[in-house]
Amino acid sequence: MAVSELQCDMSCFANIRVSFVQYLDRKFLRNERDNVQVRRGVGRRVSQMSDVHNVIIIGSGPAGYTAGLYTARAMLEPLMFAGYMSGGQLMLTSDIENFPGYPEGIGGPEMMMQLREQAERFGLKVEDKNVESVDTTSRPFKVTVEGEDFFAHSLIVCTGAESIWLDAPGEAEQKGRGISTCATCDGAFFKEEEVLVIGGGDSACEEATFLTRFASKVTLVHRRDVFRASTIMYERAANHPKIEIKTFRQVKSWLSDEKGLTGAVLEDPRDGSTEEIAATGAFIAIGHKPITSFLGGQVETDENGYIIHKHHTMTSVDGVFAAGDVVDTRYKQAITAAGMGCQAAIDAEKWLEENVH
Ligand code: NAP
Numbered sequence: 001m002a003v004s005e006l007q008c009d010m011s012c013f014a015n016i017r018v019s020f021v022q023y024l025d026r027k028f029l030r031n032e033r034d035n036v037q038v039r040r041g042v043g044r045r046v047s048q049m050s051d052v053h054n055v056i057i058i059g060s061g062p063a064g065y066t067a068g069l070y071t072a073r074a075m076l077e078p079l080m081f082a083g084y085m086s087g088g089q090l091m092l093t094s095d096i097e098n099f100p101g102y103p104e105g106i107g108g109p110e111m112m113m114q115l116r117e118q119a120e121r122f123g124l125k126v127e128d129k130n131v132e133s134v135d136t137t138s139r140p141f142k143v144t145v146e147g148e149d150f151f152a153h154s155l156i157v158c159t160g161a162e163s164i165w166l167d168a169p170g171e172a173e174q175k176g177r178g179i180s181t182c183a184t185c186d187g188a189f190f191k192e193e194e195v196l197v198i199g200g201g202d203s204a205c206e207e208a209t210f211l212t213r214f215a216s217k218v219t220l221v222h223r224r225d226v227f228r229a230s231t232i233m234y235e236r237a238a239n240h241p242k243i244e245i246k247t248f249r250q251v252k253s254w255l256s257d258e259k260g261l262t263g264a265v266l267e268d269p270r271d272g273s274t275e276e277i278a279a280t281g282a283f284i285a286i287g288h289k290p291i292t293s294f295l296g297g298q299v300e301t302d303e304n305g306y307i308i309h310k311h312h313t314m315t316s317v318d319g320v321f322a323a324g325d326v327v328d329t330r331y332k333q334a335i336t337a338a339g340m341g342c343q344a345a346i347d348a349e350k351w352l353e354e355n356v357h
Pocket residue numbers: 166198199200201202203204206223224226227228229250285286287288329330
């Protein structure tokens with residue numbers, strides 16, 4: 001696809017974002033009306049303790065909305081804190097073509113809006129606010145949001161993971177245009193074009209190999225000559241005729257014109273020498289960071305910060321469940337996140353039946 005077509009796509013994406021913002025405005029007004037019922041405490045607002053929710057869902061990607069749908073249909077009257085940037089990573093994705101049920105594909109924001117509306121139809125209450133902290137040391141659990149405390153018998157954490165960006169000069173302007181962090185989402189926009197992939201791990205090798213389906217040439221750019229990727233993933237990329245690997249190179253800055261990305265300035269970290277490389281697309285694959293800091297270490301994670309499931313979707317804390325990319329070190333797809341959100345909702349419902357109701 002030519003860059004102009006990509007831009008057309010992104011302007012459609014912009015329209016969807018506008019309507020989503022209008023939708024959130026309406027929701028915000030309704031939420032504000034609801035908040036009037038909250039009793040004010042000294043120095044901070046405290047929800048009435050009698051108002052203990054069955055389940056609070058934290059995060060609002062496909063995992064969160066699916067957990068919301070299932071817990072709402074189970075009559076658990078779930079409350080969701082969706083975050084200021086509700087919808088998660090898919091809000092940054094133009095077209096989703098690999099979610100079953102959408103033969104023509106669907107815009108990421110549009111899908112999130114539909115998932116949300118579907119869950120709300122069954123009673124999910126959504127607040128577009130960020131959770132500051134949780135206290136799982138006693139029950140009911142306490143969830144603090146903008147200085148206000150909420151209480152719940154169970155929690156479902158669906159906060160996802162955010163891609164790590166390089167933040168090289170020129171990057172911000174091309175995000176969601178020529179520069180992406182998701183080859184699965186955006187690779188098809190670069191048919192017969194030359195693209196870069198940055199990174200030396202499994203993600204970079206996998207994305208580079210995946211992109212050969214579309215791109216005429218993929219250059220894998222890595223800052224060292226040692227790859228973190230598993231041998232099989234590295235060799236699959238290294239042996240592919242469409243992939244060139246450039247080691248000891250890092251992006252010094254991105255190059256663009258009025259149509260979009262045109263390439264990058266690469267620097268050799270050993271001696272600071274530079275070279276320019278042409279590309280109309282670039283995929284940054286230098287890792288993800290799960291969003292768990294608000295948990296304050298109360299829920300067990302692996303060495304990379306991903307929440308660990310202890311029993312089905314339950315975490316190390318009884319009554320706290322987790323689903324989606326905040327757990328998933330492997331698949332990281334919208335459909336797998338949605339499936340796990342369903343599992344967490346069913347697990348939470350069963351746990352509440354056995355332990356609370
Ligand atoms: P990763 O293994 O942490 O690799 C990140 C890569 O990005 C490293 O090569 C690192 O370089 C490079 N990097 C980090 N910061 C950089 C920067 N500022 N500038 C340039 N390069 C930078 O991350 P990942 O590839 O996303 O994998 C994460 C986990 O998911 C791994 O456990 C992986 O096995 C797993 N995974 C599995 C699959 C699969 O099995 N299908 C697919 C994808 C991921 P250095 O090496 O120099 O630090």
